[in-house]
Amino acid sequence: xxxxxxxxxLALLAVTALGVLHVTNLFAAVMLAGIYSxxxxxxxxxxxxxxxxxxxxxxxxxxxTVLMLATLALVGSxxxxxxxxxxxxxxKGRSRRPLLPIVVVVFTGGILAYGTLDxxxxxxxxxxxxxxxxPHYLEExxxxxxxxxxxxxxxxxxxxxDTMGETTVVFTAAVGxxxxxxxxxxxxSYGEEAWGDEVIDDMDVGFKDAFGETMDPGLAGPERxxxxxxGG
Amino acid sequence: MSDQVIxxxxxxxxxxxxxxxxxxxxxxxxxxxxxxxxxxxxFAAGIILYGLVFGLRRAQKVFPTWVARLMAASGVLLYAGVxxxxxxxxxRYLDYSVLAHDPHHGQHxxxxxxxxGVMITVCGVMITIFYFFAARGRETL
Numbered sequence: 001x002x003x004x005x006x007x008x009x010l011a012l013l014a015v016t017a018l019g020v021l022h023v024t025n026l027f028a029a030v031m032l033a034g035i036y037s038x039x040x041x042x043x044x045x046x047x048x049x050x051x052x053x054x055x056x057x058x059x060x061x062x063x064x065t066v067l068m069l070a071t072l073a074l075v076g077s078x079x080x081x082x083x084x085x086x087x088x089x090x091x092k093g094r095s096r097r098p099l100l101p102i103v104v105v106v107f108t109g110g111i112l113a114y115g116t117l118d119x120x121x122x123x124x125x126x127x128x129x130x131x132x133x134x135p136h137y138l139e140e141x142x143x144x145x146x147x148x149x150x151x152x153x154x155x156x157x158x159x160x161x162d163t164m165g166e167t168t169v170v171f172t173a174a175v176g177x178x179x180x181x182x183x184x185x186x187x188x189s190y191g192e193e194a195w196g197d198e199v200i201d202d203m204d205v206g207f208k209d210a211f212g213e214t215m216d217p218g219l220a221g222p223e224r225x226x227x228x229x230x231g232g
Numbered sequence: 233m234s235d236q237v238i239x240x241x242x243x244x245x246x247x248x249x250x251x252x253x254x255x256x257x258x259x260x261x262x263x264x265x266x267x268x269x270x271x272x273x274x275f276a277a278g279i280i281l282y283g284l285v286f287g288l289r290r291a292q293k294v295f296p297t298w299v300a301r302l303m304a305a306s307g308v309l310l311y312a313g314v315x316x317x318x319x320x321x322x323x324r325y326l327d328y329s330v331l332a333h334d335p336h337h338g339q340h341x342x343x344x345x346x347x348x349g350v351m352i353t354v355c356g357v358m359i360t361i362f363y364f365f366a367a368r369g370r371e372t373l
Contacts, residue, residue: 051265051270054270055270063273063276063280063358063362070365070366071365144339145336145343146339147262147340148262149262149264152261152262152347156267156342156346156347157328157339157342160326160328161325163311163346164326167307167308167350167353167354170354171304171353171357174356177364181364181368
């Protein structure tokens, strides 16, 4: 039964991936990507990785889809450039062009499939990954940490340093997005002046610019100084 | 989308449940699946859903931008601060056992605070990114 569910989910994954390739409406492609994430979450659940499934459903299907839709609202949901469509590529370069990508894909897939032959069987208790620190975590974490959920013990305590790095990465990503989008916006509005000498000042103006029109003056004014003053 | 009555009413009912569920995922993470990252994303999803239906301006009244940005930074600070606290109490960095008299309690406190830091950062980051995207596309969104 579990094998049947696995095969069904994997087949649906493949169908969804092909569907993303074939649809020319980007809105439909985004929706299919969300379905792909939900199917992956189902697959993770079957593999007993409930925490991963949780994250995949929330991030992959939820937030990513919303961000994609927000992007589509900016760029439109129709593919207008014919070069992006596979059939037009095959019409243009009838001789070699469609052949080369498929050769590359089949070759890479073959190498990957060949690589899996050396991998140990899935779920085998004798696998190296189950021989290293995993038995210690499973047997001792209730005694050492005192928390029933081993995933939380490993994530927050045994590997707390790694998780701190991940949190910092998430924070850095947000800073990067803020700088990118506000810099782009500033260049849109004011031309080349965005890349002047005083970059910091420019960024600050960019932030104000990005929010000034969307937020109420009362919210955008004195209160937004709060975090910067507190952080500095 | 704010002219859709069914959407508006449904979202008003659903959003509190999403936020409550996020808190459940956060504080039940010691016992069941979940934790700071998932809880932060779910909480942010609640705010984002509100913003999608009622518009960016009203979402930013409920959850101002500066709060989201403050959260993004303070979560990491809280996480690192727990490490500093355990250093000051004579342990190693992020060694929670020294946070309380009983090592188990110390681990509990440490994990609780650290997961809270993760949730705060992830929630703030997700909402900040959504606000930035939505603010750029607000003419059409």
